[in-house]
Amino acid sequence: KAGVTQTPRYLIKTRGQQVTLSCSPISGHRSVSWYQQTPGQGLQFLFEYFSETQRNKGNFPGRFSGRQFSNSRSEMNVSTLELGDSALYLCASSLAGGGPDTQYFGPGTRLTVL
Amino acid sequence: ILNVEQSPQSLHVQEGDSTNFTCSFPSSNFYALHWYRWETAKSPEALFVMTLNGDEKKKGRISATLNTKEGYSYLYIKGSQPEDSATYLCALPNRDDKIIFGKGTRLHILP
Numbered sequence: 001k002a003g004v005t006q007t008p009r010y011l012i013k014t015r016g017q018q019v020t021l022s023c024s025p026i027s028g029h030r031s032v033s034w035y036q037q038t039p040g041q042g043l044q045f046l047f048e049y050f051s052e053t054q055r056n057k058g059n060f061p062g063r064f065s066g067r068q069f070s071n072s073r074s075e076m077n078v079s080t081l082e083l084g085d086s087a088l089y090l091c092a093s094s095l096a097g098g099g100p101d102t103q104y105f106g107p108g109t110r111l112t113v114l
Numbered sequence: 115i116l117n118v119e120q121s122p123q124s125l126h127v128q129e130g131d132s133t134n135f136t137c138s139f140p141s142s143n144f145y146a147l148h149w150y151r152w153e154t155a156k157s158p159e160a161l162f163v164m165t166l167n168g169d170e171k172k173k174g175r176i177s178a179t180l181n182t183k184e185g186y187s188y189l190y191i192k193g194s195q196p197e198d199s200a201t202y203l204c205a206l207p208n209r210d211d212k213i214i215f216g217k218g219t220r221l222h223i224l225p
Contacts, residue, residue, distance in 0.1 A: 004157070033213065042217040043158075043203070056212050090157070099146040099207035100165055105157040 002027065004093050004106035012112045018079040021109045025072050025093030031055075032074040033103060034066060037088040046089075049074050050097050078111075086113045116140065116208035120216035127194045128224050134190040135219040137204035141185035146207055149178055149189055152218070153200040161189075161202075191221075199223045 005024045013019050025032050033056075034046040045058040049068035066076045072093070078085055088110050092103035119138040127133045137147065149161040162171040167182040175192045191198055201218040208214055 035215075040217075043205075043215040045212050045214065048212075056210060058212060092158075098211055099213075100163055102148070102160045102163055103213070104160065105150075107157050 004091060004104050006089075006091055006106035006109050008109060009107065010110045010112075012114065013081050014114050015081055015083060017081050018077065019081060019111060021076045021078075021089055021091075021111075023074045023076070023091035023093075023106055025074070025091075026104055029093035029095055029104070030072055031094045031097030031101070032068055032072060033092045033094075033097070034074070034076050035090045035092065036060070037090060037108075038086075043090070046076070048097055055097065081113045083113050086111060116206060116214045118204060118206055118214050118216040120202075120204060120219050122219060123217065124220045124222070126222045126224055127191075129194055129196060131194055132190065132192045133194060133221070134188050135202065135221075137187045137189070137216055139185050139187075139204075139206050141182055143209050144182045144185075144206070147180060147187050148205045148213075149187070150203040150205065151200045152203060158203060189219075194221075194223045196223050196225060 007022045031050045033048040035043045048056040052068045063079045068074045088108045090108045092105045094101040094103045147164045150158040152158040162178045164180040169180040177190045180187045201220045203218045205215045
């Protein structure tokens with residue numbers, strides 16, 4: 001069974017630009033969550049999508065948005081990039097989401113904002 | 115806001131020695147705890163999910179225990195090997211089902 005894939009793996013952007021990251025979950029998984037990882041902050045929850053609906057959202061500004069398609073693939077968009085958005089962005093998929101459901105992580109997209 | 119604390123932040127252990135570290139959380143409204151291992155340049159990998167007070171889980175040389183009444187979980191590694199070098203994360207869902215991660219314990223195995 002193929003794992004969670006994320007594209008692109010690396011991205012360099014400049015301040016003010018926008019970026020779209022993509023995540024393909026494990027086949028059969030309907031929940032996709034996104035996380036931001038920065039040094040010293042650990043993994044911060046961005047949002048979770050289930051059946052094309054955002055089910056949960058973390059404490060991030062509105063510049064961070066996402067969506068999920070009918071095949072469960074998900075995209076995350078960051079508009080008007082700031083230097084502080086430089087981070088590793090991980091997505092994770094699970095069967096149905098929720099507390100006890102194990103999440104399977106992708107390799108991440110490393111975003112650098114110059 | 116759910117606060118998940120992990121200690122120590124970093125740990126150096128001689129190869130062959132056993133070690134353990136802690137994840138602490140508020141004991142109210144608990145319903146699941148996850149342990150993940152995150153090796154450098156790889157994705158976080160699920161180790162255990164624990165839901166019941168007194169749960170003990172084991173996977174090879176790694177085991178975990180859970181005490182929901184006092185709000186902690188221990189992760190034990192027996193006979194550490196170089197491949198155990200990684201960051202170990204614990205995570206819990208808060209009341210809104212958002213998954214909150216601790217900052218991790220970074221384990222270094224010394225040859």
